[in-house]
Amino acid sequence: MTAEGDRRALAGIRREPPRFRVVSVRTVRTLTPRMVRVTLGGEQLAGLEVDEPAASVRLLLPSPGEDLLIPTWNGNEFLLADGRRPLIRTFTPLNLDPERLEIDLDVVRHDGGAASSWADTAQPGDQAALSGPGRGYAVDAGAAAFLLAGDETALPAIGQLIAAIPEPIPVHVIVEIRHANAKLELPSHPVLAVEWVELIPGDPPGAALVSAIADAAIPAGAKVWVAGEAAAMQRIRRHLSADRGLPRSDLTVRGYWKHGR
Ligand SMILES: Cc1cc2nc3c(=O)[nH]c(=O)nc-3n(C[C@H](O)[C@H](O)[C@H](O)COP(=O)(O)OP(=O)(O)OC[C@H]3O[C@@H](n4cnc5c(N)ncnc54)[C@H](O)[C@@H]3O)c2cc1C
Numbered sequence: 001m002t003a004e005g006d007r008r009a010l011a012g013i014r015r016e017p018p019r020f021r022v023v024s025v026r027t028v029r030t031l032t033p034r035m036v037r038v039t040l041g042g043e044q045l046a047g048l049e050v051d052e053p054a055a056s057v058r059l060l061l062p063s064p065g066e067d068l069l070i071p072t073w074n075g076n077e078f079l080l081a082d083g084r085r086p087l088i089r090t091f092t093p094l095n096l097d098p099e100r101l102e103i104d105l106d107v108v109r110h111d112g113g114a115a116s117s118w119a120d121t122a123q124p125g126d127q128a129a130l131s132g133p134g135r136g137y138a139v140d141a142g143a144a145a146f147l148l149a150g151d152e153t154a155l156p157a158i159g160q161l162i163a164a165i166p167e168p169i170p171v172h173v174i175v176e177i178r179h180a181n182a183k184l185e186l187p188s189h190p191v192l193a194v195e196w197v198e199l200i201p202g203d204p205p206g207a208a209l210v211s212a213i214a215d216a217a218i219p220a221g222a223k224v225w226v227a228g229e230a231a232a233m234q235r236i237r238r239h240l241s242a243d244r245g246l247p248r249s250d251l252t253v254r255g256y257w258k259h260g261r
Helices: 003-011 114-121 152-164 207-215 232-244
Strands: 021-032 034-042 056-059 087-091 095-098 102-108 129-133 147-150 170-175 191-196 223-229 251-258
Touching: 021 102, 034 114, 056 102, 056 114, 087 102, 087 114, 095 152, 102 114, 102 152, 129 223, 129 251, 147 152, 152 170, 152 223, 152 251, 191 207, 207 223, 207 232, 223 232, 232 251
Parallel strands: 147 170, 147 223, 170 191, 223 251
Antiparallel strands: 021 034, 021 129, 034 102, 056 087, 056 129, 095 102
16 A cells, blocks of 8 residues: 555545536436436546446436535545535446547336436436446456356446457356346347346345356356345355355456345
8 A cells, every 4th residue: 555545544534536527418218128228428528538347437416306416525425515415326337438428327227216216207408427437347358258147237337348358258148137128138249148037026136146156157267247236246256256166366246236225
């Protein structure tokens, strides 16, 4: 750690994330009954660079019934001027177009989600802001194979990862969906096997993914990338490292959301 890093750690200060860039909704398109694509654009996207697949951005939304307010960083979190916590969620930046200054976010429709209902009702001209990018995934061109797995929130990242994996490395994709109508077309790849597994109603999120991964053949030298509900990710991480003995360096397992939070 650098001297500056040491000082921040001792003071309990977290590095300030990149500034928020104000954008507005350009278009909203239904990709499937479970996924909405919101295209955001604006001058402030100039200079934004997203170099890796499966990166992230923070999406700042106006609180319901209010105009967009830009929060400030207090050394640990973003807060609004009156001390309230702003509405901020994380998404996968897609199709950044530096000429049109536009970017897409594919948002899963689910019950009771602030960002999900925002995406459902967003209108051209509505304001939001983006901060980022957060780290993505460095694809290892020397890997023997890839297993990419996740729930519907991971679909945007999985699509980017498939497109970034060099031919002819074999790619096995496992996606847990809530309903068959969540299936969408993934980028093509010469050696691609896609498994869609449906969550049984009443089962905890990630249950179908956990068992599909337990049943999957993982070739020696394969890299594994998985993202989805946090508790399911813990089970999957444990299975892959403790039961299968896969080296940590071959595994990337990311909690994308927390059931009930
Ligand atoms: C690096 C990263 C990248 C991500 N990329 C994407 C992306 O591209 N697209 C995307 O849709 N999501 C993505 N997510 C997940 C997204 O941030 C969460 O799902 C987020 O909670 C959605 O916010 P919300 O306001 O709709 O729901 P919240 O207000 O956060 O949650 C409300 C309730 O809904 C539940 N909930 C949250 N998400 C889901 C879900 N997907 N299905 C069912 N219940 C849910 C919560 O447990 C809670 O009970 C990503 C997360 C990370 C960390």
